[in-house]
Every structure is written in C-alpha cells, then in structure tokens.
Amino acid sequence: MNLPLQKQEVNDVRSQTSRRGGGQMERLKIGYLLPTRDQSVRDEHDPGRLIAQTRGAEQLGLDSVWAGASPVSRPRADPLLLSAAAARSTERVALGTAVLLPALRHPILLAHQLATLDRLSGERPIAGVGGGFSNPSAQAQFAAVGVGFERRISRMEESIDAMRQLRSEEAVSYQGEHFSFEDVRIAPLPFSPGGPSISLAAHGPPALRRVARLADGWPPIRPRRRRTRRSARSSRLPSSRPRRPVRAPPPWTGRSARTRTRETRAGACKRAWSATTTRHSGSSPPSRPCSPVPPARPPTG
Template identity: 45%
Template structure:
C-alpha cells in the first residue's frame, strides 16, 4: 500500500449559487489544473436543498469527461437521501464512464440541524434514522455491484431478483469512504464498513489517535487494518 501523501482539492460547487455565476469555467479550470499539476484527486460536496450547489454526481461526470487520470470523489455525499438501487446504478455508470476513477465518500449530515432535518423531511425521510439507513444502503450497493440476481429484505428497503448492469469498472465495486471525526461510533463504522476514512481533523495528534483506533477496531472486526 502506498504510504506517500497524496493531495486532492475540493471543487467549489456552491460558487454557482453564492456568486450568481452561470459559467462553469471556474470549476472546469480548477479540475483541469489539478490534473495538469499532478494532484491525486478532485472532490465535490453534496446536499439537495440544505446547502444549494451543483449536484455532485452530475458534476463529477462533467469533470470526468474532461480529465483522464485524476480520481473523482464525493466529500461528502448524503447517500441516504437517494434510493439505493438508483444510486448504485448511477455510481456504477459514472465509474464505467470514467474508467474506474470514482471514490464515493459518504456522510450523514449533522444531528439536530433544523435546515438539514428539513431536507430529510421534504424527501420523506427521517433524519433520526439516517445512520442505520446509510449502513443498509451501503450493504445493498455493494451487493448490487458484486452479485447478480440480488434479493434484499431490510428495515428500509426490500426487493427481489435485481441484477445491476453495467457493474463498476473497479473490482469489487466503487471504494466507499466513510466520514467521521473523533467520535467512537463513527470510527468503529469506518473500521467495520469503510474502504477509506474522511475527516476534517486539524490536529496531527488527534488524527494519529483516531487512525490508531480505526486500525484496532478493524482488527477486532476481523479486517486487515491496512486495507482502510
């Protein structure tokens, strides 16, 4: 596993709303420049109405059509706001169209935030169930990416005999990065379900402590700590 630092940039997908600009040249220019300068990845944030911005996966598709090497990620994507079958299909198509360059970073929104709770309400969802819903959605997507004739009976979705095509280009499906700061349930979730870890921790010491916890929790869960 490559231990050297790799750098990415977050594209300003809210700029179109905050600045009133209608020209995508700024976003395209940053993505083009990141690729030309050797950056490892470009990332986009996500929300539907809570923080107005360009839709995340649509933006990555447009950027992916202009680039050939840089990886394309979400930081973070509120997967729980989408139907799991449709999301698996969309992400798989994006991965296929970009030759296997997609990383899906998933977050959960902040608890007790009235604006974000309203976002859930207007979409017919319960913000209080967002963690369990997200965990089930991740399991469903991975099965659809890896298996054929999938049937699922869960707490939040049920279906029978679904085969998703095309599958993602990346073996085993698109890598799923899970967001968590220094919160034990979140770190345990990363260790149990994540292919990668997203955070905005600024203290090197706290970052190191959290990483050590994730590795220990991964070992407890029977996973190879270095795989995250």
C-alpha cells in the first residue's frame, strides 16, 4: 500500500526545517501516524494493510511509525500487537504508541508487553502514554473496564513508576495506592536496562511538570508556539525537585485521510518542532518556517 506522501516531500521538509545545534546541522526526524481509527470507521479490519503502510514508511525514509490506542471510546486495532507485527516486517523505524493509557492496564502486564516488544524489535519501541481527555466517551471507556476516571492521573503516575521498577533484574515489590504486588520479576527483560523510552503527552504547567518528573519525552498536544513556550516556562521544576532529561519524539506528521485538513504537513511539522523548545541540546526553534508542500495524495491500494 502506498502512503499519502512521496520521498521527495519527506526530504524537502527535512531540508527546510533542520536546526542548528552545537554548530552542526541536526537531522529532522519525521514520524507517520497509522490510520488505525480510520480503517475501523470504514469497517475495514485487515491489520495487514497497516503493516504494509509501516513498511512503506520505512522505505520512504521516515524515522518512526505510531499507532493510536483506544479500545472502547474509539475502537481500533491494539497498538502493541500491531507494533509486534511491524517489528518483524521492518528493520529500522521506531515503533510508538500515540497514545496508550496506562491507567487502563496493570503495570505488570504492560511492562511485560513492552519488554517483549523491545526484544522483538531490537530496542525500537517508544511508549507514548497519556492520562486521557476529559469527555463523556473517555469517561465511558474507563467505566467499561472498571477504572475510576477521576483518579486516572494518579493511577497513570503509579503505573509508570511501577513499570520502571519492573525493569530490574531483581524481584520487585511495590506498594501503592492503586497497585500492590510482592516479589515480581518479569522475563524477558528489555535489551537495555532503561527499557523502552516513555513519552508523556501533556499540555499546561501541571502536566508539563509531570513530564519532567516521570517521562523521557514529550509529544505536545495541539501545539502552538507561544502557548507552549509559556507553559514550558511556567512549569519548570524547583531546583530541589528531581528532574529527568526530556526529549521530544519525532512529530506525528503523517496524518490520516479522514483527519487531514487544508493545512499542509509542512505546516504541522513547523508547529510541532517550534513547540519543542526544551530538547537536550538546548537549541532554538527553526529560524524560518517550513515551506508549504503539495497536499497529500489519498491512500491507494
């Protein structure tokens, strides 16, 4: 299956939005969001089409492929199972979830799935996670699986903490408000001691403080340059608080046919990368905006 973009378009966006860091040109990374929900809405349930798109993304030179997660409110294929299949069909692209809700899953099971996926793919997973939007469909989804919606954020924080501890070679005991277990060891462990990176979707000062405390990366939610910079400044942790180095993952610029608007992918790329003002290198946003590219072609095949 062909993707709704061409390799030249990918190269054009990269060349127009590369940023300088440490005196050297930094290569822009571009990701593609699989149309898992679109396929479900069209009553097309062949996961092979999505795996074919993942292979196509790698052939185009994209850096990552992402799959959404919503079992009840917006039903679609499971992102971790899709990533496992994609891992055996590709060699290079990172495989991310955009985004998975840890509050809906037990941390032992989720840590085990991510560790196995890390082994299958060769250290390519990115666990994109979030707390979930506050709307009736999201509340119904939590009710369907028997999880209290109002406590989803504390449950998510606890789940992330427990998953990180479970990456140890030693047996882990955990006592929390939502999860408790004794002498648990998962196998296989991830390739690297740190395991798959965790990117936490967030917007606003309290949520961004949570990102700095818990996560390895930050996929902005509906980024706007001024608003995101203001939120980032106001969410800085006090010097006495622990701080994790946070990096921004590749922007999710591959948009599906249903959600694509008149805005070009280059424009989306500019907004996403302009918003990421707190990367490891401390480099500044692009000095010039992305030039527009022709609208994406609809998927074929």
